[in-house]
Amino acid sequence: MSPRSGARSGVDGRKVRGEKRRAEIIEATLRVIERDGVAGVTHRTVASEAGIPTASTTYHFATLDELLIATLLTGAKDMATEVYWMIDHVRSHGRRAAAEIAALIAHALGPQRGRTMAEYELYLLAARRPSLRPAARRWLDVLTSMVRHDDEVAFRVFLAAIDGLLIQGLIDDESPRAADLEPVIAALLRSAGQSS
Amino acid sequence: MSPRSGARSGVDGRKVRGEKRRAEIIEATLRVIERDGVAGVTHRTVASEAGIPTASTTYHFATLDELLIATLLTGAKDMATEVYWMIDHVRSHGRRAAAEIAALIAHALGPQRGRTMAEYELYLLAARRPSLRPAARRWLDVLTSMVRHDDEVAFRVFLAAIDGLLIQGLIDDESPRAADLEPVIAALLRSAGQSS
DNA sequence: TGGATATTGGGACTATCGTTCAGGTAATTT
DNA sequence: AAATTACCTGAACGATAGTCCCAATATCCA
Known part of the structure; x- marks a missing residue:
């Protein structure tokens, strides 16, 4: 499930832990696009570029479109x-x-x-x-x-x-x-x- | 093998038979791009659009890049x-x-x-x-x-x-x-x- | 006509894709 | 401290990709 769907503990700005990962993933995505184009954007290439496991990208961005939008x-x-x-x-x-x-x-x-x-x-x-x-x-x-x-x-x-x-x-x-x-x-x- | 790599019977302009197929494939590719974008171009989608078997596209265009260039x-x-x-x-x-x-x-x-x-x-x-x-x-x-x-x-x-x-x-x-x-x-x- | 060659077409092999899942860790609340 | 919840991650599943192979066919030169 996306972190935005459920579970915010009280206030809004409390889910800071995951926001950093989100930012890292987005930056990695941009680097991948610069290097290989939009066609080169896959969950795996982005994760590899960011140095994180694959499943982490699918956790923060349920679908590839969501990642591209961000x-x-x-x-x-x-x-x-x-x-x-x-x-x-x-x-x-x-x-x-x-x-x-x-x-x-x-x-x-x-x-x-x-x-x-x-x-x-x-x-x-x-x-x-x-x-x-x-x-x-x-x-x-x-x-x-x-x-x-x-x-x-x-x-x-x-x-x-x-x-x-x-x-x-x-x-x-x-x-x-x-x-x-x-x-x-x-x-x-x-x-x-x-x-x- | 690509028709250009081997096997030309004597002169160059003898391979007229395949030129029509090549043209059909290119036209089908353009239609696919119009509909689904460059990302939608695969050997299979192009072949399906042209109504021909998949291997026919790989025969005339050994690689996808070759097809896109054409x-x-x-x-x-x-x-x-x-x-x-x-x-x-x-x-x-x-x-x-x-x-x-x-x-x-x-x-x-x-x-x-x-x-x-x-x-x-x-x-x-x-x-x-x-x-x-x-x-x-x-x-x-x-x-x-x-x-x-x-x-x-x-x-x-x-x-x-x-x-x-x-x-x-x-x-x-x-x-x-x-x-x-x-x-x-x-x-x-x-x-x-x-x-x- | 007969053999060589270009072309066709169906299928298969391997790689990689998006996505899911289940079990683990760390932080936060009560 | 216990429980709850966000967060993380390795592995796996089904689908689809590019490309190749081989047998069948059409065409052409001798």
Whole structure:
């Protein structure tokens, strides 16, 4: 049985013992996805990555879907944080924003390449499984909610273009350099991002 | 053994008999991906979808990877054709382009939703497996090669934004309506697409 | 026509999968 | 301290996976 189904001793925050395991399992899952993709996620590979017995993963996450949902929810926060930084750069750095954002994208496609792939794989999984969609859409909603209403259209263009650049960058043999991305970002900001 | 590994009777183009089967198997694979995703692709599901015995798929495609590569190569042409239509609309319809493109995207996210998902799943698969990348990048290269050099930056913004809109549309509960997409496309064209 | 070869198709072998279960340990409450 | 409950874990079950093997068949060149 899942620890959430029964048995909470009194207050809510008392089941601290298992929460640490849950977090470890989720982190291990993310590492597995970075390395082998969503296809490589099994109870056994995750348990092995976390260095715990197999049955422990099935105890905290009754089904694989449940594990993936939790992983996506956890990852969504990180994704949102990343894009939030971009927006912050646009607002504070003004003209330098293009260079800053280009560097962030280059970083996501270079050193963080595995992580970026993992995020988009979970994203696509959400497209196919309705139960994952709220989790996947959350970070988009969060971002959208923090721009003024009259900028919503421009903001959507900005987000879509960033998504597209990241995805297209994933199938390049060598990671794109920030210098190559900068003119594209500049053109994007010139129309869509300047007023946000 | 794969038909390519041994046994060719003299010349190369003599193995016409099996080519039809190969095509059938690839088409069945694409249908399986549309319905169940890349994760649903197994020798057995593909064979069942094509109405042929299981061993026939392993005969023509020794490994599952080989089958996926062939499927991606076949599908790449269709994807390129679709985006080419969009560009054509921009050039010929002028001011109406936004509405036309919005309709195309709404169509890709509505009736063609399964197909669109399949394309992006194969796309992400290419990000993870270098052997698939040339096939995935081919259509992008083809598109990029047919715009003037001074428009390249604007064109990249355009393509990236389209990609992003499609992906984000995939995780919406109900497919976005063309009317909702049109202002976004219009804003995009206003800056990036008008000169291409 | 006859032999060589490409192709088909049914079945089977082995590995791994998700999930379950039963018995144990550690913490928490009374 | 006793009991209750969360938590842990090794083993196992049934299902399904990839791939292989071998006999049967269709096709083609000589």
